[in-house]
Amino acid sequence: MHGYFPYFETRSITFMRILRSGLRSSAAALVAAAALATAPVAQAHDSVVGGNVVSDAPLEEFPKEITLEFSAIPREGFNTFAVTDTNSGDVIFDAEPTVDGRELTVETPEGVNPGPGHYQVGFQITSSDGHATRGSVPFDVAGQAADSSEESTTGDPVADAAQNASTPWKWIIAVGAVLAVIAVLILFAAKSRRND
Structure with a gap:
């Protein structure tokens, strides 16, 4: 065993x-x-969190430069901004922005000033996670041009009223002058007949 x-x-x-x-x-x-x-959850693509054109109120003039601030620091290279007129769809200008931390900036080309209107800045950037990110930010420009055109269209109400008020008197004076001439001619003809 x-x-x-x-x-x-x-x-x-x-x-x-x-x-x-x-x-x-x-x-x-x-x-x-x-x-x-x-493990940490992968971050979403960088998104716009601020900038000089991000505002609820219209801008007073077309900006000399356009800056967008993102939620993280985008990578250098393959970044593009394009500014378009949303009414016509025309591209006003496009350029590669400079990267300064989380802010990307493009300068408006010299001589480019489309004035008041509705615009948007479209962007394509390389996010901090290496993925391409696209989007757009709308902005409005106010200014004096629209007010001036409106004033020229409407005119001066007081002047218009005065001009309209003087129009009937012009007609009355003209008709009176014609009647006076006719009366003189009739009297002259009658006097000529009596002399004959």
Whole structure:
């Protein structure tokens, strides 16, 4: 009977090795799962959070430069701004912006001043995560041109009223002058007949 003990002892050692190996594999799997569970969520593409054209109120004049501030620092290269007239769809100008931290800026070309209107600045940038991001920001420009044109169209109400009021008197004077001439001619003709 004692000859069987080594056999059982060997089987016991083998079982313990298998058990320890299984425990190590399970522990490794748990660590991997925990790492995945606690890994940071990938950030979304950079979005516009500010800028000199981001405003609820119209701008007083067309900006000399356009700056957009993003939620993270975009990467250099492959960045483009394009400013368009939203009414006509015409592209006013496009340029590659300079990157200064989270702010991207383009200068309006010299001589470009479309005046009052509705515009948008479209952008294509390389986000901080390396992906291309596209979008647009609308903005309005007010100014005096629209007011001046409106004034020239409507005119001066007081002057218009005075001119309209003087028009009937002009007709009355003209008709009176014609009647006076006719009366003089009739009197002259009657006098000529009496002399004959």
